[in-house]
Amino acid sequence: MKKSQTILLSLLALSLFSCKPTVKxxxxxxxxxxxxxxxxxxxxxxxxxxxxxxxxxxxxxLSPDKKLILYGVTYYxxxxxxxxxxxxxxxxxxxxxxxxxxxxxxxxxxxWTPDGKKITFMSAETGSMQVWEMDPxxxxxxxxTNIENGINGYKYAPDMKKMLYTADVxxxxxxxxxxEGLPKASGKIxxxxxxxxxxTWVTAYSHVFIADLxxxxxxxxxxxLKDEPWECPLAPFGGMEQIxxxxxxxxxxxxxxxxKGVEYSKSTNSDIYLFDTETGKTTNLTEGMQGYDxxxxxxPDGKKIxxxxxxxxGYESDKNRLFMYDIExxxxxxxxxxxxxxxxxxxxxxxxxxxxxxxxxxATDEIYRLDIQAGKITKITAGVHNYTAVIPTGxxxxxxMVSMSKPAEIYLVDPSSGKExxxxxxxxxxxxxxxxxxxxxxxxxxxxxxxxxxWIIYPPHFDPAKKYPTLLYCxxxxxxxxxxxxxxxxxxQMMAANGYIIVAPNRRGLxxxxxxxxxxxxGDYGGQNMKDYLSAIDAMTKEPxxxxxxxxxxxxSYGGFxxxxxxxxxxxxxxxxxxxxxxxxxxxQYLETDEMWFVNWDLGxxxxxxxxxxxxxxxxxxxxxxxQNWDAPILVIHGELDYRIVATQGMQAFNAAILRGIxxxxxxxxxxxxxxxxxxxxxxxxxxxxxxxxxxxx
Numbered sequence: 001m002k003k004s005q006t007i008l009l010s011l012l013a014l015s016l017f018s019c020k021p022t023v024k025x026x027x028x029x030x031x032x033x034x035x036x037x038x039x040x041x042x043x044x045x046x047x048x049x050x051x052x053x054x055x056x057x058x059x060x061x062l063s064p065d066k067k068l069i070l071y072g073v074t075y076y077x078x079x080x081x082x083x084x085x086x087x088x089x090x091x092x093x094x095x096x097x098x099x100x101x102x103x104x105x106x107x108x109x110x111x112w113t114p115d116g117k118k119i120t121f122m123s124a125e126t127g128s129m130q131v132w133e134m135d136p137x138x139x140x141x142x143x144x145t146n147i148e149n150g151i152n153g154y155k156y157a158p159d160m161k162k163m164l165y166t167a168d169v170x171x172x173x174x175x176x177x178x179x180e181g182l183p184k185a186s187g188k189i190x191x192x193x194x195x196x197x198x199x200t201w202v203t204a205y206s207h208v209f210i211a212d213l214x215x216x217x218x219x220x221x222x223x224x225l226k227d228e229p230w231e232c233p234l235a236p237f238g239g240m241e242q243i244x245x246x247x248x249x250x251x252x253x254x255x256x257x258x259x260k261g262v263e264y265s266k267s268t269n270s271d272i273y274l275f276d277t278e279t280g281k282t283t284n285l286t287e288g289m290q291g292y293d294x295x296x297x298x299x300p301d302g303k304k305i306x307x308x309x310x311x312x313x314g315y316e317s318d319k320n321r322l323f324m325y326d327i328e329x330x331x332x333x334x335x336x337x338x339x340x341x342x343x344x345x346x347x348x349x350x351x352x353x354x355x356x357x358x359x360x361x362x363a364t365d366e367i368y369r370l371d372i373q374a375g376k377i378t379k380i381t382a383g384v385h386n387y388t389a390v391i392p393t394g395x396x397x398x399x400x401m402v403s404m405s406k407p408a409e410i411y412l413v414d415p416s417s418g419k420e421x422x423x424x425x426x427x428x429x430x431x432x433x434x435x436x437x438x439x440x441x442x443x444x445x446x447x448x449x450x451x452x453x454x455w456i457i458y459p460p461h462f463d464p465a466k467k468y469p470t471l472l473y474c475x476x477x478x479x480x481x482x483x484x485x486x487x488x489x490x491x492x493q494m495m496a497a498n499g500y501i502i503v504a505p506n507r508r509g510l511x512x513x514x515x516x517x518x519x520x521x522x523g524d525y526g527g528q529n530m531k532d533y534l535s536a537i538d539a540m541t542k543e544p545x546x547x548x549x550x551x552x553x554x555x556x557s558y559g560g561f562x563x564x565x566x567x568x569x570x571x572x573x574x575x576x577x578x579x580x581x582x583x584x585x586x587x588x589q590y591l592e593t594d595e596m597w598f599v600n601w602d603l604g605x606x607x608x609x610x611x612x613x614x615x616x617x618x619x620x621x622x623x624x625x626x627x628q629n630w631d632a633p634i635l636v637i638h639g640e641l642d643y644r645i646v647a648t649q650g651m652q653a654f655n656a657a658i659l660r661g662i663x664x665x666x667x668x669x670x671x672x673x674x675x676x677x678x679x680x681x682x683x684x685x686x687x688x689x690x691x692x693x694x695x696x697x698x
């Protein structure tokens with residue numbers, strides 16, 4: 001299931017490259033010395049091992065003098081089942097690429113000091129995650145903090161007199177502190193909801209601390225959320241984009257949802273708070289605004305604050321608006337009021353007269369400019385790609401971009417023409433050795449006579465005179481666009497390389513096609529969006545190159561739900577199914593999931609409310625109610641650490657198939673959450689995925 005688009009890096013925000021995630025303690029294990037390695041290829045066809053050899057570029061940061069781009073690249077070593085992240089710099093004209101770190105400890109959240117003289121970063125070199133500094137060439141590495149248990153994120157104040165950092169606090173007493181003679185007791189007692197979240201049992205909260213940058217090693221700071229059971233940034237995906245300094249270094253703006261327990265689990269009502277470092281006073285900037293309010297961003301002159309806002313409490317996929325607060329006039333303005341699209345990743349222009357942002361339109365993510373005074377929004381870029389971050393620099397833009405055929409690289413974009421020039425070449429050599437299939441956009445008529453955008457991905461060296469097995473791809477979220485993402489699991493070029501045509505429809509319930517299209521799915525699981533899926537695959541089976549007797553259906557999360565539902569309602573269209581982390585039994589899902597606002601909004605409420613027609617329709621469409629109709633082989637995949645959709649959902653589906661005599665397999669990961677993050681598990685996932693499809697469709 002999808003977290004808020006302002007927080008998530010969702011199942012298909014697999015263009016993770018622009019995100020600045022909070023680095024948790026479980027990333028402190030020592031990593032091997034891994035660098036760029038272009039493998040020797042046996043053929044031009046991509047394999048799982050080749051997919052995991054791509055460098056994963058992320059977090060570009062522009063130096064204060066606008067001359068250098070700092071960024072990180074992660075490479076993985078399958079044999080050691082580990083990855084390592086190193087830092088690079090490149091000039092804004094693409095010249096003088098330099099690797100400035102070569103260590104066995106990954107460097108995270110690298111950024112320039114405000115004066116541009118140093119680069120700061122986080123590393124677990126001394127055992128826990130701490131802040132370090134070094135010269136721009138990587139020399140003179142020096143530890144800055146020594147916080148007990150480590151930190152999760154940090155930012156220097158613009159005047160470089162203070163820094164803020166986030167770290168976990170542990171408010172709950174352990175049994176050894178309560179009862180005598182039980183030092184090894186492992187039990188936990190809970191008396192409220194939200195005791196586990198995403199993949200973690202909740203025993204701590206992330207708080208914001210302030211410390212002086214005096215040159216001495218920092219071992220502690222002032223907790224601005226002291227004695228409060230709130231978290232900042234928002235778990236599980238919020239990062240340092242949710243916290244910022246004012247340009248005068250006097251105020252910290254931070255994102256927080258000041259609720260706990262069952263009220264926390266039912267609400268998406270987060271707010272932007274302003275903490276005055278001189279007086280200690282906290283002001284709620286967005287009091288009375290009911291949905292997600294996140295990612296505050298001061299204008300260069302400090303007179304305005306921009307942030308991302310959703311209107312309705314409990315609805316994580318509401319329109320993501322770009323709001324602005326004028327500090328002098330104390331007025332708030334919805335800057336994207338007339339734009340029927342989401343706004344993401346805002347960035348102020350150098351002169352503060354414009355805001356640039358990313359927005360999804362018709363399944364590509366493009367760069368837009370908003371002129372503050374005129375209120376005019378201009379689309380800057382267009383193409384078959386996704387931009388994932390934008391950094392204004394004078395009369396140019398620095399941006400990261402991905403597509404279904406290319407992982408993230410850094411580009412220079414001309415805001416007047418939208419023309420891009422590639423600056424980094426992390427994977428250019430490897431890409432040049434591979435054959436990729438054509439990506440085609442089609443518009444397909446739905447059962448209610450609407451046009452649905454659908455991506456078709458063809459195998460490399462596609463021959464229209466041949467017939468190909470074909471896969472219907474079911475999207476997760478449920479409200480995540482099938483855009484031009486590059487995935488290290490659901491990689492369409494990998495599927496195509498194995499000889500399959502992929503049909504990936506932007507069915508009902510996805511953003512990028514207007515509010516009405518996006519919101520139709522809520523309360524209509526098993527309804528129109530399922531008809532949309534069947535419209536897409538039925539339209540493609542009319543093509544002579546599609547073998548209609550060899551159709552498969554695959555998907556994860558809500559896509560897994562879709563697979564389970566279609567398995568009982570497909571009228572013998574499909575010969576094989578694969579469901580990863582899917583919802584099988586919605587009544588169980590309602591009581592098992594971690595975030596209650598999702599099931600309350602999308603399912604309509606609890607299954608025991610017999611007077612609620614929306615809820616009753618939702619639960620009547622639970623896939624487990626149609627298992628008597630299952631007639632095709634199914635592969636079920638699930639991770640034990642998935643607390644969004646718990647592993648017993650997959651077990652129920654697998655058991656049902658086996659008991660009904662349906663050929664089935666269950667791929668179980670005891671150490672993975674809603675995603676598959678470990679390298680060898682990722683390759684195992686790919687091999688199992690294609691072995692299953694090849695067995696039944698070839």
